[in-house]
Amino acid sequence: VSELVAHLDFSAVFHLSRLFHLATPSLGAASSATDLGLWGLLIAVIAGAHKVGTPFLFVSLGECITEKSGRVNLGLEGTLVMGAMTGFAISYKTGSPWVGVLAAAGVGAVLGAIHAAICNLPRVNYIAVGISMMLFGMGLAFYLGKPYIQPSAPKLPALNLGFWSSIEQIQDALRINALFVVGVVLAPFLAWVLKNTRWGLILRLAGESEEAAAAMGYSVPRIRLIATAVGGALAGVGGSYLSLYYPGSWSEQISSGQGLMAVALVIFARWSPVRCLFASLLFGGVGTLGVAMQGQNLTSASVAYLWFAAPYVLTLLIMVITCSRLRAMVGAPAELSRVQ
Amino acid sequence: MNGRTLAETLSITICALLASLVIFGVFMFAFAHVRPNDLFYWMYIGAFGTKFSWQYSLTRAAPLILAALCTALPARLGLIVIGGEGSLALGGLAAAGTGLLLAGHSPYTIQFGMAGAACVGGGLLILVCGGLRYWRGVNATISSLLLAYIAIYVFDFLVEGPMRDPASLNKPATYPIPPEAMLGPMFGLDVHWGLAYGVVACVLAWILMDHTTFGFAARMAGGNMRAAQAAGLPVGRLILVTCALGGAAAGLAGMVEVAAVHRQANASLIAGYGFTGILVSFIARHHPLGIIPAAVLFGGLGAASGIMQRRLLIPDASVQVLMGIMFVMILLSESLYGRLRIFQPREVREVVVPA
Numbered sequence: 051v052s053e054l055v056a057h058l059d060f061s062a063v064f065h066l067s068r069l070f071h072l073a074t075p076s077l078g079a080a081s082s083a084t085d086l087g088l089w090g091l092l093i094a095v096i097a098g099a100h101k102v103g104t105p106f107l108f109v110s111l112g113e114c115i116t117e118k119s120g121r122v123n124l125g126l127e128g129t130l131v132m133g134a135m136t137g138f139a140i141s142y143k144t145g146s147p148w149v150g151v152l153a154a155a156g157v158g159a160v161l162g163a164i165h166a167a168i169c170n171l172p173r174v175n176y177i178a179v180g181i182s183m184m185l186f187g188m189g190l191a192f193y194l195g196k197p198y199i200q201p202s203a204p205k206l207p208a209l210n211l212g213f214w215s216s217i218e219q220i221q222d223a224l225r226i227n228a229l230f231v232v233g234v235v236l237a238p239f240l241a242w243v244l245k246n247t248r249w250g251l252i253l254r255l256a257g258e259s260e261e262a263a264a265a266m267g268y269s270v271p272r273i274r275l276i277a278t279a280v281g282g283a284l285a286g287v288g289g290s291y292l293s294l295y296y297p298g299s300w301s302e303q304i305s306s307g308q309g310l311m312a313v314a315l316v317i318f319a320r321w322s323p324v325r326c327l328f329a330s331l332l333f334g335g336v337g338t339l340g341v342a343m344q345g346q347n348l349t350s351a352s353v354a355y356l357w358f359a360a361p362y363v364l365t366l367l368i369m370v371i372t373c374s375r376l377r378a379m380v381g382a383p384a385e386l387s388r389v390q
Numbered sequence: 391m392n393g394r395t396l397a398e399t400l401s402i403t404i405c406a407l408l409a410s411l412v413i414f415g416v417f418m419f420a421f422a423h424v425r426p427n428d429l430f431y432w433m434y435i436g437a438f439g440t441k442f443s444w445q446y447s448l449t450r451a452a453p454l455i456l457a458a459l460c461t462a463l464p465a466r467l468g469l470i471v472i473g474g475e476g477s478l479a480l481g482g483l484a485a486a487g488t489g490l491l492l493a494g495h496s497p498y499t500i501q502f503g504m505a506g507a508a509c510v511g512g513g514l515l516i517l518v519c520g521g522l523r524y525w526r527g528v529n530a531t532i533s534s535l536l537l538a539y540i541a542i543y544v545f546d547f548l549v550e551g552p553m554r555d556p557a558s559l560n561k562p563a564t565y566p567i568p569p570e571a572m573l574g575p576m577f578g579l580d581v582h583w584g585l586a587y588g589v590v591a592c593v594l595a596w597i598l599m600d601h602t603t604f605g606f607a608a609r610m611a612g613g614n615m616r617a618a619q620a621a622g623l624p625v626g627r628l629i630l631v632t633c634a635l636g637g638a639a640a641g642l643a644g645m646v647e648v649a650a651v652h653r654q655a656n657a658s659l660i661a662g663y664g665f666t667g668i669l670v671s672f673i674a675r676h677h678p679l680g681i682i683p684a685a686v687l688f689g690g691l692g693a694a695s696g697i698m699q700r701r702l703l704i705p706d707a708s709v710q711v712l713m714g715i716m717f718v719m720i721l722l723s724e725s726l727y728g729r730l731r732i733f734q735p736r737e738v739r740e741v742v743v744p745a
Contacts, residue, residue, distance in 0.1 A: 124531070168718065171725040177470045177531050178672055179721050185669070186714030192707030193421070307539065313532055352551030359543035362536045369536075375527030 094342035097223035103334025108288030112281035119277035120257035120385030124180025127309030128187020133289025142203035154290035162282020257383030320381035398733035436694030451689030455588030456643035457667025463636035475664025476538030477512035481641025484511030489567030500571035512641015520633030563656035584646030
């Protein structure tokens, strides 16, 4: 009994609370940094756009594919955290960060496939399944990831596009990770696949009209299974970026809700992969604004919290402006509004 | 809910929970080499095995019951609200602020004021969510989540900025409320009055949703909103009132945590009760009375986490894995409803479909 008394603190069970505390390590504000005034703010925001924005990019592309097939996966937060853990652990064990990224994609695909398989059963609420997969993925990642909290694993390489400058902040802002480049190429490629290939057409058909796809002889549950698995794989890659590049280590506080934001981002980008790219950059930049302003002494630590809320306010405003109770949103796959 | 559906719900739910315990047992045996009998013995001891663990489990259940109502009430209207965590934070903050403003009044006045302010604070957040759903067609799940994020950042801003007690150095917090205004233990037990708040709120919610015309109209709108509108029901008012009540319940959970546990509003308030509440609500199938046992069960699991960690040397995330498995199994079991023959009415069973 006395053992229990010793443990009367109310923080043990759920780690979800930490979703709400944005992990914001300093954005390259080293002691030897040159004082650039307001330019420093701009440079810090540019650095944040791609550094913080890359995981947003991968989860939103993944969610975009899933939603195009007519289903929402709200569980990408769990996939992201699981991807971060797997990527880090495999990179640590094999010594190759790219094997880690691949493993994270594989785990993400499995989690996505589980989500899709459960949602394919009758009478199951996909929103609830998403929340449950989020809990399950995070719990599993925290459980399996315990041994990897201390060690450091080989990191993903970055391109130094800022080699021409002697100013440290500019070098830092232009140090671009290879995965970001992959994402930048992937976004227009996915848009092209969705628009021009047979696969893309079938996927969009399943998202626009289940009956039409069935009448054409395609299995809608199978299309959605594949789409959700691919979406999960991308979210897993996004997670591996977190643990293998920025912030660059595995901890239980690694994600700050990027996976949850995916759904909002896709709405913000109105279901276009290319717009997902710009939306992710914007969210990355805006998310950095609070810390960057604090670095410039433009705001106090407490006011910075209000800046952290900016991406959420932005998404909500966009939704309020573009939604209507009379019709579905422009660009939304028709099947999504049917399930409401 | 008649006897047959109650039996169906209970047996399917219990089977799903047992199945998740079996899966968890296999998982722990495979990954941590913990023998199932040790695992379940310590889980039972930590949750409900002693008088002390019962009291601790019930203490943890109190905010869960209230937070679960935030999902359960709007669910009757077909809205899945997952912003309870935000409502809880705002409610706790409003309660702490009011408790400080009313210092010097009688303890009951202070408690009443704190509860009222918490209900208003938490209710407003979900009211906005319901309003956006009704007037602008914004998906309630997403908007409640975004609003919860915004609410928690506002909470952080106020607790670390304007409302901060300068004496709270390492862990920013508001000034503590007057000690005489704290919620005391019930009937000599080591369980505070927040539990009674939760049980009363559930009974009231049950009466409202299952035994009044308001509840009937709400359930009808939940079944088919267009049909309800065509029938002349005030759908907008139903949505707004139900959402506000749900948010108020979660806000009250924040007040209970401030007034019975922390004495002040700080980051400890945001401990995941809002999120666990979603789970509790789903396990109770959004039935207000079902929430009470479901919350006690989850309160117990949370209470058992500590002793399991120390006795079995397993990570604290183990209970979280179990909760995740339980949630998945409960959702899987949804597709069993109406399929088990013994729970079907006889007339339906005997219908013969001509070949």
